[in-house]
Ligand SMILES: Nc1nc2c(ncn2[C@@H]2O[C@H](COP(=O)(O)OP(=O)(O)OP(=O)(O)O)[C@@H](O)[C@H]2O)c(=O)[nH]1
């Protein structure tokens with residue numbers, strides 16, 4: 001029987017305390033999920049589990065099911081006598097979620113209880129400031145701290161220019177540059193990895209997430225593209241998994257996301273520069289279009305703010321609001337912050353409703 005110190009897997013006093021409420025049950029963390037079957041890690045090691053019928057029955061939506069990174073209460077500490085049964089999901093302290101693919105409005109939790117989000121973007125083909133803004137908006141809403149991880153540095157010959165571009169959207173988020181091609185290529189990200197802390201790697205397919213994680217692990221645990229030649233053009237990572245790094249720290253690899261739909265965002269943080277400027281607009285409800293005394297337009301005219309960034313902001317604002325209509329996260333408070341007033345919010349709601357009818 002292996003004895004695992006769950007603190008290595010990120011267990012902290014807050015979860016331990018909550019777990020004590022469930023007498024006679026065992027605490028474990030979700031490492032991976034393959035359809036209905038979960039792999040958990042507990043004090044006696046890894047074991048398989050399924051969700052209890054009651055948990056499934058009482059869940060009002062998919063977010064109430066366990067996700068990778070969740071702390072759960074189970075009926076047993078191993079699977080010697082059959083799969084364990086997950087009875088409760090402990091309160092999440094953070095989560096990175098996205099809308100499920102397709103037209104449904106359900107949310108998909110990409111990773112739960114994460115401390116740091118590595119937003120991975122490659123310095124070649126995948127590089128896009130607009131996508132970075134999108135990722136940052138969601139990451140800042142997750143309760144975890146984002147770090148921008150630029151991959152494939154070996155394929156970039158104008159790093160300085162790229163970094164200058166990023167500085168216009170990063171708003172002080174830490175940026176690290178790395179390459180999976182060299183031994184020392186991922187040194188830079190180690191300073192953001194601490195024992196007991198959970199890091200989620202997110203980013204488009206093929207940016208090199210698995211390659212970096214393999215480097216950090218010191219062995220090839222995750223399959224990368226060339227290993228699975230038969231799978232050309234398809235996503236290499238098909239499911240999330242939680243892994244312990246030899247030097248401490250926990251990583252969660254996520255499948256590449258082709259298109260990240262918004263559910264809930266924190267634009268106040270991701271676009272703090274624009275919101276600061278807007279505070280100086282003559283009209284409180286300025287739309288930064290043609291109003292006189294608009295500090296945002298003024299900044300565009302002087303070259304201080306790129307026009308595309310304002311467009312990106314407006315686009316995300318509209319999208320977030322539309323997506324939010326069907327989301328449980330439509331809290332008045334948040335919306336008030338975003339729109340500076342309920343009047344404008346009502347207008348946008350009306351707009352979104354009409355759009356839906358069409
Ligand atoms: N030149 C160069 N190629 C890299 C680097 N890192 C990864 N690659 C290559 O990029 C391809 C994709 O790498 P993966 O690590 O599988 O990418 P991923 O982000 O995990 O992709 P998904 O699993 O689909 O999400 C592979 O062919 C890697 O060899 C790098 O730093 N430089």
Ligand SMILES: [Zn+2]
Nearest residue numbers: 281286288294
């Ligand atoms: Zn304005």
